Amino acid sequence: LIVVLGGINMDLVTMTDRFPGAGETVVGNRFLTYGGGKGANQAVAAGRMGARAAMVGRVGDDVFASPALQTLVDSGVNISPVGITPDTSTGIAVISINVDAQNQIIQVLGANNTCGDEEEAKVMGLLDGAAALLLQLEVSVELSLRCAQAARAKGVRVVLDPSPVRPLPDAFYGCCDIITPNETDAQALVGMPVTDRETAAQAAGTLLSRGVGTAIVTLGPQGAYYATAEGGEFVPAFAVEAVDSVGAGDAFNGALAVALAEGRDLGESVRMAAATGAMSVTRSGAQDSMPTREEVEALLRQ
Numbered sequence: 001l002i003v004v005l006g007g008i009n010m011d012l013v014t015m016t017d018r019f020p021g022a023g024e025t026v027v028g029n030r031f032l033t034y035g036g037g038k039g040a041n042q043a044v045a046a047g048r049m050g051a052r053a054a055m056v057g058r059v060g061d062d063v064f065a066s067p068a069l070q071t072l073v074d075s076g077v078n079i080s081p082v083g084i085t086p087d088t089s090t091g092i093a094v095i096s097i098n099v100d101a102q103n104q105i106i107q108v109l110g111a112n113n114t115c116g117d118e119e120e121a122k123v124m125g126l127l128d129g130a131a132a133l134l135l136q137l138e139v140s141v142e143l144s145l146r147c148a149q150a151a152r153a154k155g156v157r158v159v160l161d162p163s164p165v166r167p168l169p170d171a172f173y174g175c176c177d178i179i180t181p182n183e184t185d186a187q188a189l190v191g192m193p194v195t196d197r198e199t200a201a202q203a204a205g206t207l208l209s210r211g212v213g214t215a216i217v218t219l220g221p222q223g224a225y226y227a228t229a230e231g232g233e234f235v236p237a238f239a240v241e242a243v244d245s246v247g248a249g250d251a252f253n254g255a256l257a258v259a260l261a262e263g264r265d266l267g268e269s270v271r272m273a274a275a276t277g278a279m280s281v282t283r284s285g286a287q288d289s290m291p292t293r294e295e296v297e298a299l300l301r302q
């Protein structure tokens, strides 16, 4: 079982020629809705890769609760641990995209912000025999840290995607079997530019010195660099035609956990994760773009 604690959102996307000014109404061209939230995206990725996955998080008691969970259900993820917070909205992102592909985003955390003791208890209840706990930073750092500590105590692998990035207490690093920042997040965590494999290797070294077991810095279309105390290796990206990079990191994390749970070694798992990230950028959307196991295996064979 892959246990995911994290954000569940609904993305509400308008396409418009131009953004309105204050007090102005413009008539847009299209409206699209997508399930989102990094936690939910990673659970969908793990489910599509064929793993048993359980989602722990919260939605509100509004009309967006059910659509926000639909793709999780369709991907075979167990959503019974998802709680409903009364008098609160489901987490949403209101996104406007203009003809120049610029975006304006207002995010409301809503029910995600009400995750707390109940979620900790639910995670605890799922950890026995679990293969991994996947964490991001869309719910409180304190809650995530407590769950990470519980997982460590039970010998369950903790994978942290430190996004949206913010400073982490020292104790959190020591609880991470694996940390998977992208280049921007790695840069924010270590305080030096991260743009290529050399700087990713330096950042990974810093993260290892803070106590993580494995540091993986993802570099978008370049690939990913991973390192442990034994050394590091660069995994180049799979060549694909990129359409929409949203959700690549979530695809990577979900697949990484699945590959490791299947007993693959770290290098092989990072390659499978990179293939999953690559497949996800060939389609638009986040959850909708998560590939199936067959698609990932096909890319790995190429």
Ligand code: ADP
Pocket (backbone or CB within 6 Å): 182, 183, 217, 218, 219, 220, 221, 222, 223, 224, 236, 237, 238, 239, 240, 242, 245, 246, 247, 248, 249, 250, 252, 273, 274, 275, 276, 277, 278, 279, 281
């Ligand atoms: P995030 O979405 O968190 O910013 P990245 O963009 O670094 O994460 O993507 C995660 C992984 O997905 C990368 O390490 C890479 O292996 C793969 N990936 C991302 N973008 C591409 C791309 N354009 N082509 C091929 N692989 C990609």
